[in-house]
Amino acid sequence: MNEAFIIDAVRTPRGEGKARGALNSVTPLELATVVLRAIACRNHLDTSLVDDVVLGCVTPVNEQGSDIARIATLAAGYDQRVTGLQVNRFCASGLESVNIAAAKVMSGQSDIVIAGGVESMSRVPMSSDGGAMTGDPYVVYRNYFTPQGIAADLICTLWSYGREDVDSFAVESHRRAAAAWLDGRFSGSVVPVVSDAGLLILDHDEHVRADTSLDGLARLKPAFAALGDSGFDTIALQRYPAIERIEHHHHAGNSSGIVDGAAAVLIANAEGVRKLGLKPRARIRSFATVGSEPTIMLTAPAPSVEKAAKIAGMNIGDIDLHEVNEAFASVVLRYMDLLDVPHDIVNVNGGAIALGHPLGASGSILLGTVLDELERRDLSVGACTLCAAAGMGIATIIERV
Numbered sequence: 192m193n194e195a196f197i198i199d200a201v202r203t204p205r206g207e208g209k210a211r212g213a214l215n216s217v218t219p220l221e222l223a224t225v226v227l228r229a230i231a232c233r234n235h236l237d238t239s240l241v242d243d244v245v246l247g248c249v250t251p252v253n254e255q256g257s258d259i260a261r262i263a264t265l266a267a268g269y270d271q272r273v274t275g276l277q278v279n280r281f282c283a284s285g286l287e288s289v290n291i292a293a294a295k296v297m298s299g300q301s302d303i304v305i306a307g308g309v310e311s312m313s314r315v316p317m318s319s320d321g322g323a324m325t326g327d328p329y330v331v332y333r334n335y336f337t338p339q340g341i342a343a344d345l346i347c348t349l350w351s352y353g354r355e356d357v358d359s360f361a362v363e364s365h366r367r368a369a370a371a372w373l374d375g376r377f378s379g380s381v382v383p384v385v386s387d388a389g390l391l392i393l394d395h396d397e398h399v400r401a402d403t404s405l406d407g408l409a410r411l412k413p414a415f416a417a418l419g420d421s422g423f424d425t426i427a428l429q430r431y432p433a434i435e436r437i438e439h440h441h442h443a444g445n446s447s448g449i450v451d452g453a454a455a456v457l458i459a460n461a462e463g464v465r466k467l468g469l470k471p472r473a474r475i476r477s478f479a480t481v482g483s484e485p486t487i488m489l490t491a492p493a494p495s496v497e498k499a500a501k502i503a504g505m506n507i508g509d510i511d512l513h514e515v516n517e518a519f520a521s522v523v524l525r526y527m528d529l530l531d532v533p534h535d536i537v538n539v540n541g542g543a544i545a546l547g548h549p550l551g552a553s554g555s556i557l558l559g560t561v562l563d564e565l566e567r568r569d570l571s572v573g574a575c576t577l578c579a580a581a582g583m584g585i586a587t588i589i590e591r592v
């Protein structure tokens with residue numbers, strides 16, 4: 192089987208996913224176009240050599256509809272023979288796009304594929320695509336579906352993570368992210384977004400708050416208690432009758448930020464590398480997905496990484512750095528406990544609590560982040576993982592070359 196090499200990875204800055212956010216004036220198509228043009232320009236890419244473009248997008252409706260991957264290749268000026276595929280595995284979509292691209296080049300059916308993702312959460316609101324998971328009472332009843340915030344608080348309740356635990360984790364996420372920006376650790380991969388007139392729109396992650404403190408977070412009320420009181424706590428307790436009640440500890444300050452953003456990753460096999468005449472930065476050693484219990488929903492990252500490590504013939508101890516999507520603080524706390532990995536090798540430059548979580552792009556962003564940091568620290572192996580709605584997890588393990 193061919194190897195899948197990572198040639199390059201870029202991303203936009205992440206803008207606040209609100210009407211006042213800097214990227215609200217930029218359509219999702221334009222965000223995707225920014226990263227596709229950037230990865231082509233940085234690598235002097237003859238786009239006629241690219242076999243496919245695979246982009247994650249979790250809410251593929253309205254401005255994000257109509258197979259945004261194909262439309263973005265045309266908008267970016269790629270050769271018209273380059274096809275495009277939009278993929279949706281909820282929050283895992285951006286990493287699933289990488290894994291699909293890797294599978295294509297490993298099989299030899301493609302030599303060069305660009306993976307990535309895009310989400311404009313300020314312009315296309317989360318969950319605006321509907322679906323049975325939230326809209327079909329029969330499906331919800333049979334599977335005990337609850338909102339993700341309820342699931343995150345259920346993790347806190349079952350494994351005794353208190354309010355100070357999740358708030359402390361959030362403070363550290365902001366501290367690390369602010370330090371990373373101050374130190375220029377993202378500068379090699381972040382592509383500024385500019386207007387057609389050449390005016391700068393955004394060149395930094397807008398959601399980071401360097402002054403986040405425990406005292407400040409303590410003043411925030413739990414965000415999901417009212418949802419729980421409306422009936423979702425009762426649904427969760429039917430699945431977990433051993434607990435008396437759900438402790439609600441999550442709020443906007445210790446949950447992932449709603450943001451806009453896009454990312455792209457250039458992936459090739461050995462033949463593709465030869466065609467491009469470029470030096471690979473890393474190889475994709477393995478990837479995996481795992482389904483988990485759908486009420487608690489958010490506990491699959493650890494078993495996903497374990498599965499990917501087994502496929503790669505590795506132990507968890509062989510992984511130098513972990514990037515775990517900070518959907519909620521409890522997700523990463525549980526991951527670290529399950530795999531017995533210290534926080535000093537997990538999300539070392541902060542995570543989605545501080546930087547934001549543009550749903551369809553986050554997985555591709557994590558891959559670029561861990562690759563940059565492996566190079567900066569002269570380390571070898573990195574793992575990326577995300578939880579996803581309806582009880583799924585995804586993982587990818589890469590190794591520098």
